Amino acid sequence: FSQSLLHTIFPPELRFASLKLLHRLLTYFSSYCYYDITETDGVNTNELYNAVQLYLSSSASVSASRLTLTRSPNSSSTTYNLSTNDRLLDSFHGATVEWEHVVTQRHSPNFSWRPLPEEKRAFTLRLRKNNKHLVLNSYLDFITDRAADLRRRNQDRLLYTNSRGGSLDSRGHPWESVPFKHPSTFHTLAMDPVKKSEIMADLLDFANGEAFYQKTGRAWKRGYLLYGPPGTGKSSMIAAMANFLSYDIYDLELTEVNTNSELRKLLMKTSSKSIIVIEDIDCSINLTNRNKKFGGSKNNYDAGGGDDGANTITLSGLLNFTDGLWSCCGSERIFVFTTNHIGKLDPALLRSGRMDMHIHMSYCTFPALRILMKNYLDLEEGDLEGEGFEAVIDEAEMTPADISEVLIRNRRNKSRAVVELMEALKIRAEKSGLKKLRIGNVEDEEQEKRALESPQQLQQNCVDDDKMHRT
Numbered sequence: 213f214s215q216s217l218l219h220t221i222f223p224p225e226l227r228f229a230s231l232k233l234l235h236r237l238l239t240y241f242s243s244y245c246y247y248d249i250t251e252t253d254g255v256n257t258n259e260l261y262n263a264v265q266l267y268l269s270s271s272a273s274v275s276a277s278r279l280t281l282t283r284s285p286n287s288s289s290t291t292y293n294l295s296t297n298d299r300l301l302d303s304f305h306g307a308t309v310e311w312e313h314v315v316t317q318r319h320s321p322n323f324s325w326r327p328l329p330e331e332k333r334a335f336t337l338r339l340r341k342n343n344k345h346l347v348l349n350s351y352l353d354f355i356t357d358r359a360a361d362l363r364r365r366n367q368d369r370l371l372y373t374n375s376r377g378g379s380l381d382s383r384g385h386p387w388e389s390v391p392f393k394h395p396s397t398f399h400t401l402a403m404d405p406v407k408k409s410e411i412m413a414d415l416l417d418f419a420n421g422e423a424f425y426q427k428t429g430r431a432w433k434r435g436y437l438l439y440g441p442p443g444t445g446k447s448s449m450i451a452a453m454a455n456f457l458s459y460d461i462y463d464l465e466l467t468e469v470n471t472n473s474e475l476r477k478l479l480m481k482t483s484s485k486s487i488i489v490i491e492d493i494d495c496s497i498n499l500t501n502r503n504k505k506f507g508g509s510k511n512n513y514d515a516g517g518g519d520d521g522a523n524t525i526t527l528s529g530l531l532n533f534t535d536g537l538w539s540c541c542g543s544e545r546i547f548v549f550t551t552n553h554i555g556k557l558d559p560a561l562l563r564s565g566r567m568d569m570h571i572h573m574s575y576c577t578f579p580a581l582r583i584l585m586k587n588y589l590d591l592e593e594g595d596l597e598g599e600g601f602e603a604v605i606d607e608a609e610m611t612p613a614d615i616s617e618v619l620i621r622n623r624r625n626k627s628r629a630v631v632e633l634m635e636a637l638k639i640r641a642e643k644s645g646l647k648k649l650r651i652g653n654v655e656d657e658e659q660e661k662r663a664l665e666s667p668q669q670l671q672q673n674c675v676d677d678d679k680m681h682r683t
């Protein structure tokens with residue numbers, strides 16, 4: 213009505229100015245004030261938007277009349293969202309507020325640095341002016357806490373990966389995510405119980421240690437290095453950690469990252485309460501020389517700090533990622549590196565304070581075997597006594613993965629499982645005993661042999677040796 217009135221009264225050049233004035237007047241006399249919480253601030257995603265969305269989805273499921281329901285692929289939880297431009301009333305400490313979900317089409321600019329989403333989304337919060345102090349202080353904090361709580365309790369945790377190789381999705385995220393549903397827990401993890409409870413206590417200490425980290429001036433993060441042969445449960449351990457603390461996992465594929473600055477950007481886009489994982493760190497990139505640029509020319513040396521202009525990723529870039537100023541954007545982060553060969557790693561990665569805990573995932577030990585037997589076959593401690601497992605298990609050097617293979621195969625017949633496992637262990641123990649014996653003897657006998665044997669015989673021995681090693 214006012215608009216058409218304006219059109220008739222004012223000449224075109226004054227219309228815009230008078231419209232603005234009218235709007236101001238209306239705002240001035242209105243008893244409400246409005247807060248827009250947009251999905252992005254132009255560059256970064258707005259955490260508050262996500263928090264409001266989650267918070268409203270919990271109360272929306274009961275009180276709103278029209279909702280948008282979504283379920284992402286593989287997820288087991290439904291998300292309720294306010295439909296486009298729909299409203300919802302909420303009350304906080306006796307004050308009533310109104311939320312509206314505003315979605316508008318974006319007029320795409322002719323030129324943009326990166327793809328922008330087609331729609332602009334925002335929540336608008338309307339409340340009475342005299343309740344303003346409530347919102348600015350406690351209501352928004354309340355929503356953020358509540359959302360974090362909800363996320364942890366009923367939403368699937370997420371497994372993120374940077375497999376897209378540096379390109380961003382339509383919302384500007386470098387990470388892709390799927391719901392994380394790995395069933396591994398500390399209960400199912402077969403390892404020395406004492407070491408296991410040490411790790412669990414360490415994790416709990418970390419998660420509850422905000423005040424401690426604050427007091428000591430340390431960034432609230434922790435690093436674990438898991439090392440050991442393949443199939444000893446390094447990946448299972450990471451899943452167990454995530455399930456234990458209810459953290460999200462960021463699985464960082466280093467080979468997909470081209471520059472140090474890309475690495476930094478990836479880090480900036482991780483959320484708190486998360487585990488950042490780099491698997492097989494010795495294989496991802498050649499991390500032997502701290503100063504050398506990988507893939508770049510050999511004469512090219514990095515000054516030591518993270519070099520932005522470089523087209524390659526360096527060890528110092530990686531160290532800055534875990535350790536430098538950037539590592540504490542956000543908080544409550546756990547870094548986990550895994551490797552099969554700890555000897556191949558640069559000492560810079562191993563020095564104290566960098567990776568707080570080095571965890572050796574060893575071949576299956578007797579206490580670990582007991583856990584596997586209990587989980588796979590429901591055999592109690594007493595059932596294993598007198599079977600003689602203790603005598604061979606350490607010698608056999610079988611991984612928990614190998615052992616669980618045997619147990620799965622025979623899970624319907626417990627006694628056969630025990631017998632078959634015993635056989636397998638004995639064979640392996642014999643072999644590894646033989647191997648050790650040979651290695652021990654090789655040095656003493658080598659010269660003697662050389663003197664006695666013909667060149668052909670010597671060659672044959674080498675082939676046999678090689679086969680033995682491979683088996």
Ligand SMILES: Nc1ncnc2c1ncn2[C@@H]1O[C@H](COP(=O)(O)OP(=O)(O)OP(=O)(O)O)[C@@H](O)[C@H]1O
Pocket residue numbers: 400401402403440441442443444445446447448449552573611612613614616
């Ligand atoms: N300690 C363990 N406790 C229980 N199960 C285990 C353990 N170690 C291995 N397994 C079983 O073996 C499989 C392989 O283990 P996992 O992927 O965790 O090994 P890994 O150490 O990460 O190996 P890689 O070095 O090859 O990545 C798992 O699916 C799991 O079922």
Ligand SMILES: [Mg+2]
Pocket residue numbers: 446447448491
């Ligand atoms: Mg693994």
